Amino acid sequence: MQFKRGRELKRTRIEIIPMIDTIFFLLVFFMLSSLSLTHLNGLRVNLPRAATMPRQPSGQLTLTIDRTQKLFVNSQPATLKTLPAQLTKAAGKTRLENVLLVVNADRQVPYGLVIKTIDAAHALGIQRYAWATATPSTTSAQQLAPQPPQ
Numbered sequence: 001m002q003f004k005r006g007r008e009l010k011r012t013r014i015e016i017i018p019m020i021d022t023i024f025f026l027l028v029f030f031m032l033s034s035l036s037l038t039h040l041n042g043l044r045v046n047l048p049r050a051a052t053m054p055r056q057p058s059g060q061l062t063l064t065i066d067r068t069q070k071l072f073v074n075s076q077p078a079t080l081k082t083l084p085a086q087l088t089k090a091a092g093k094t095r096l097e098n099v100l101l102v103v104n105a106d107r108q109v110p111y112g113l114v115i116k117t118i119d120a121a122h123a124l125g126i127q128r129y130a131w132a133t134a135t136p137s138t139t140s141a142q143q144l145a146p147q148p149p150q
Contacts, residue, residue, distance in 0.1 A: 061090050062132075063121070065105040069113055083120045096125040104132040 064072040071078040073086040091099050101121055105114050118129065 060094060060099050061087060061126075062102045062104055063087075063117060065103075065109045065113060065117065067106045067108055069109060071117065080116060080120065083117060084124055087121055087124055087126070097127055099126055100128045100130055101126050102130045102132055 062072075062074055064075070066072070071080070071083060073083070074090050076086065076090070078086045087101075088096070103114065103118065121129075
C-alpha cells in the first residue's frame, strides 16, 4: 500500500518587489537624514554671482560680512578688534596654517572692509581662503554669454 504525502514541497521564491521597496525606503531615509546633519556656519547674505568659480569643500572657519557691515565668525558676532582672537578660538586645536577660511561677504559690502578682514586673518597665519559665491541662474548665465553683433 502506498501512502500519499501530506503536503508537497513547494519551491521557495524570493519576492523582489518588497525588497526593492525596502531598499528604496532606506535610501530615502539616509538621504534625508544626511541633509539634516549638514552644519552651515555662514549667515544668509546676498552673494555675488560667479559663473566659473569652482566648488570648495566646506571650511572649518566661515567669515561672514553682512549688508550692514557686521562681522561674524562661524555665526558668532565679531568686530575688527576681536577678529583675531575669535578666529584663533574658532580654529581650536587646528594649526592656523591648515585652516580654510571661507569668506562669505554680501555683494554690497565695501571692498576695503573685506581686505581689512583678510589682512587680519593673514596676520594670524591663515593662508588658505575660499570665496563664497552664488551660482548664476539661467537668465544671468544668458546675460554673461557674448551677444552677436547686430
